Amino acid sequence: MYCTSSTIMSDIERLFSVRDKIVLVTGGSRGIGEMIAGTFVAAGAKVYITARNAAECEATAHRLRGRGDCRALPADVADPQSVRLLVEEIRTREPRLDVLVNNAGIAWGAPLADYPLDAWDRVFAVNVRAMFQLTRDLLPQLKAGATAHDPSRVINLGSVAGVRVVQSTYAYAYGVSKAAVNHLTATLAMELAASHVTVNAVSPGVFPSRMTEMRVGDRTMLEVAGATNPLGRPGSVEDIAGTCLYLASRAGAYLTGAVIPLDGGLHARPIALWEEGEPAAEPAARS
Numbered sequence: 346m347y348c349t350s351s352t353i354m355s356d357i358e359r360l361f362s363v364r365d366k367i368v369l370v371t372g373g374s375r376g377i378g379e380m381i382a383g384t385f386v387a388a389g390a391k392v393y394i395t396a397r398n399a400a401e402c403e404a405t406a407h408r409l410r411g412r413g414d415c416r417a418l419p420a421d422v423a424d425p426q427s428v429r430l431l432v433e434e435i436r437t438r439e440p441r442l443d444v445l446v447n448n449a450g451i452a453w454g455a456p457l458a459d460y461p462l463d464a465w466d467r468v469f470a471v472n473v474r475a476m477f478q479l480t481r482d483l484l485p486q487l488k489a490g491a492t493a494h495d496p497s498r499v500i501n502l503g504s505v506a507g508v509r510v511v512q513s514t515y516a517y518a519y520g521v522s523k524a525a526v527n528h529l530t531a532t533l534a535m536e537l538a539a540s541h542v543t544v545n546a547v548s549p550g551v552f553p554s555r556m557t558e559m560r561v562g563d564r565t566m567l568e569v570a571g572a573t574n575p576l577g578r579p580g581s582v583e584d585i586a587g588t589c590l591y592l593a594s595r596a597g598a599y600l601t602g603a604v605i606p607l608d609g610g611l612h613a614r615p616i617a618l619w620e621e622g623e624p625a626a627e628p629a630a631r632s
């Protein structure tokens with residue numbers, strides 16, 4: 346049956362609704378994860394958050410409960426046994442999971458010659474392996490409530506650093522791990538489409554968080570990054586909220602395998618093929 350635009354206009358709230366969805370946000374205790382968890386809570390979803398620091402995780406859940414339903418399930422997603430226990434806890438509590446947000450992430454910077462291999466492994470364990478293990482092990486819960494019309498959703502947090510080389514951060518493992526997130530997103534999206542589970546990635550530029558608190562000279566990284574951003578500012582809670590509501594609601598049900606660049610245009614910045622001031626070559630005449 347065809348749906349007319351006037352039908353959609355009369356039901357616009359339902360189009361973006363996530364009310365009563367069951368959501369798990371990893372790394373939901375602060376930063377972007379807290380922004381995402383707070384968005385789903387405010388929109389009427391039942392939200393679980395996880396992070397290693399149990400006190401911080403509980404405090405955030407307590408704070409967000411002021412606006413709706415939020416519970417803390419502290420876990421270390423880099424530890425496969427801890428992930429198993431987390432999955433078991435969700436299974437015991439819920440008949441299904443509608444939205445899995447793989448947001449937990451870490452970065453490590455060090456000059457190439459000194460870059461510790463155990464830091465490389467840890468970055469990959471949190472940023473990539475945990476995403477894979479959680480999606481794999483929560484699949485029965487994700488499939489349980491999924492339909493063709495309203496699929497379950499996996500939302501992975503990538504980074505512009507997974508698409509473009511970021512200068513002077515020495516975060517070798519980070520950028521490579523985020524490129525892996527994009528590839529894993531596409532791989533799982535194809536695998537899970539028939540089960541009515543969509544898998545997409547959000548690729549942020551610079552957002553305020555503990556990860557971006559560090560100082561560059563006498564300015565914060567956020568100030569520096571805002572100044573060089575094509576749209577002239579860092580990302581905000583509204584930016585990540587709108588993208589996640591789209592991805593998790595009926596509005597985003599037909600999108601899978603995508604990487605959404607949420608970076609104010611950073612990913613599209615021109616690359617220099619010649620020195621500044623050098624004239625561009627005349628286009629060659631074609632017959």
Ligand SMILES: NC(=O)c1ccc[n+]([C@@H]2O[C@H](COP(=O)([O-])OP(=O)(O)OC[C@H]3O[C@@H](n4cnc5c(N)ncnc54)[C@H](OP(=O)(O)O)[C@@H]3O)[C@@H](O)[C@H]2O)c1
Pocket residue numbers: 371372373374375376377378395396397398399401420421422423424448449450451471502503504505548549550551552553554555556557
């Ligand atoms: N902020 C940005 O500008 C930016 C840009 C691009 C991409 N991102 C990505 O966005 C995501 C969130 O970043 P953020 O900036 O919000 O970082 P953040 O402020 O450092 O927060 C990271 C969250 O992940 C949790 N976490 C870290 N390791 C964990 C582990 N082993 N097990 C469970 N939870 C763990 C942290 O809690 P505990 O420490 O208590 O475990 C915290 O809740 C990351 O994937 C990051 O790569 C961020």
